Amino acid sequence: MKIAPVTVGDCIAALAFLLSLYAVISTSRFNNRQRKLIEGQERLNEVVFARESVEATKAKEADLGASFVKLGSNSYRLKVWNRGKATARRVRLEFPEGNECVMESDVEAKFPMELLEPQHSVELIAVVGLNTKRKHPMRLCWDDDSGDDHQKRVYPTL
Template identity: 40%
Template sequence: MMMEFSDIISLIALLIAALSLGMNFWFNWRQIPLLRHSLKKSQAEALEEKKADIGAKVVKLGNSKYRVKIFNRGKAAARNVQIEFPDSNGLIPDQEIRDKFPMEVLEQHDSVDLIAHVHMRTPRKHAVLLKWADDHSDSNEKPSYLTL
């Protein structure tokens, strides 16, 4: 039995198709871990878009003037922002806290300043607990330490 020219061309085409199919399968198989990683990254980014990140720090304005700055560096707005002092509050007047908290909304990159009364006997470190709701969770908490 003798192969004709058209049989040889068909056999070469079949080999090229099989090689192409094998390379395609190998390429796709190697892409699976990259696709999984990309999916996880996309999901994490989508989750970060829903989170607020509330923080607090002491800012010195002059020789004896201090403010406590509460800020949102997250990507989402924080709602019902509250500040608590687990140990004791000897830094911010109670009236200042009652006037400004709970804050209804603290947008991304927004902040609020609280007057701080600092004197010789004021402790140098104050524990605060920040609480808020955002699109990710209705009960977020973050302990922080204000240091003079």
């Protein structure tokens, strides 16, 4: 059996085949990297969307709290504040275990409060004696743009 001599055309054809094989492998690797990049971008978009959804929800919520503030040597106030991003409406203050330190007339005069704007507060006069308990459970109730009848139990201490 006789082997045919290798011609220049055969060499060019072999080089063209090797070059096309290299191009197919390179394109396949590039497509895999591109697919992974697109998947990563989609995951990032989902995270950003979730974060924006949470922020949009928080923008509609009021966040109320309460604490006692000492003024001078023997004077106290109960401070109720809104640190949320939305206005609290129809704010109510309830004392499930009884009210023994905040002046009832002050509570009746100020609550239910029609509006409590973000970053604003209201103060109530507190009467503190030697036999006054140190922890006073209370319930804050309010409505805001995210819904009605929100409740939060707080435990301000003297």
